[in-house]
Amino acid sequence: MTETWRLLLTGDHSAKENMAIDKAILVAHSKGLVPPTVRFYRWRPSAISIGYFQRLSEEVDLASCDAHGIDYVRRITGGGAVFHEDELTYSIVVSESHPSIPKHILESYGLICQAIIEGFSVLNIPSDYAPINDILVKGKKISGNAQTRKLRTVLQHGTILMDVDVDKMFSVLKVPNEKIKDKLITNVKERVTSLRHVKGEHISFDTVADAMKQGFERTFNVTLEEGVITEDELQLSEGFVKDCFGNDSWNHMR
């Protein structure tokens, strides 16, 4: 019999709420309170998330963020700074001991990215995994992914770019050398793509979410059944907003 996992469609949230919800699902699942979960979500307002090891002040132009009403948050996962605007973000939470999860971290990146690649194939878009944590379409990045393992539980989250405004992205991201900023922007424009660009038209969030749902179902051989976030998770998440992701001491930690 096929296993059933939970699908959460949590809609739009602020950066601190989004990161708190992912962590809440991880903690709730580690306590056996909720099934393995795949979540699809968006960021309102637009936001930058930085990797656990990055320095906020070095990666993000905070004054420009404030001027543009753009949020920022430090993730619990490593990896790079990401500008979240027109995208589908997913997260998957599943126990390390689940039989389908490879013990080896790099292998589990590959497997979870395979679910996204399957999702792209539902949309008739061939894509490739580019280790460690990218997915490419025709050699250009369309998805970035980051994984953590805590409490014997895997949390991987990642982005699927639906559209991208590189100029806007660089108005809030800092670059190491202002002199080469224009060249860098040109480079990123050449290296990054989006569903809109690949398909030549806008694809709705729901269409992408449905494709990615099928991608996870096929890859993990499970049925994803839409569920709701539990009272336990809401409480955990409110705590994490207050004590962690909404807090300067976390976001400016490094």
Place this chain on the structure above:
Amino acid sequence: MEKQIVYKVPGGKLLKISLSFDETTHKIKDIMISGDFFAYPEESIEDLEQVLKEKVLDAKELQDVIGSFIKDHDVEFIGVDASTLTDAILEALA
């Protein structure tokens, strides 16, 4: 002496290191290792930064200290390793 190091790791990740060290003894006073790499568990980076204090900016010493830290604390780095971290830190003397 204070140094800000930006080091491109073969394979694509970027290490950014803030370092202060004694100019005479080459001993590290303070170090912060940041960048877009991965480490498991993530919090071990703070412990590694502590361990590196008072160590000398020397290839063998750094490689040994970082290598033993990774082994003893069961840390897994992805995108960087003891050798690339050592090379990056030694840029301080370049």
